[in-house]
Amino acid sequence: MLLYIAIFALLSVSLLSSCAKDDGKAKELPLLKHNYSKSKHTASQVFGFDYATTPKGIYNVVNKEPTKFTVNVYIADNEGCKFTYTKDKDGDHEEDFTKTQSFTAYLSGRNELLKLQCKGEQSNIDYKIVAYANGAEYDNIGNLSYLVESGNI
Incomplete structure (x- = not known):
């Protein structure tokens, strides 16, 4: 009898785990461009x-x-950096933030979801972006530093 219960439990767990299959793979949120200006220290x-x-x-x-x-943006060690996103469906309003934030955003007319700018020679930031749309997850983890981008380190 105990053998039948063990087999039934094993089959039940196997069936449930196969039904709840989720590959759990997020797609990368692409970095469209990166830039720096030595004259503006950005x-x-x-x-x-x-x-x-x-x-x-x-x-x-x-x-x-x-x-x-x-969108969820997790920020650590921010020194002189800010994110900007398109806040409304019409693309008329943008919002800036410098700390961990969750919000609704839209792609701008140039297909940009987020812009990150660091200003000042010592500016730098560590971040993790997790964005959801149409049942898909898009992630990007990274950092930005003026000194690294400009080649001064």
Whole structure:
């Protein structure tokens, strides 16, 4: 009898785990461009999708129904850096932040989801971005430092 219960339990667990299969793989949120200016002591990065490789069903604010992204940005060791994102469907309002934040964002008309700018010679930031849209997860983990970007380190 105990053998039958063990077999039943094993089959039940096996069946449930196969039904709840989730590959758990997030896609990378692409870094579209990065830049620095020695004269202005700034470094920047832009995250989003290039037009040719934008995932199916993802639309920017120029489209009639832009895609809503739920975004979580985790920030550590921020010195002189800020993120900017498009806050509304019309693309009219942008919002800046410097600390860990969760928000709704839309792709700008240039398919940009987030812009990161660091200003000052000692500016630097460590971050993790997790964005959700249409049932998919897009992640990016990294850092930005003016000194590293400019080659002064």
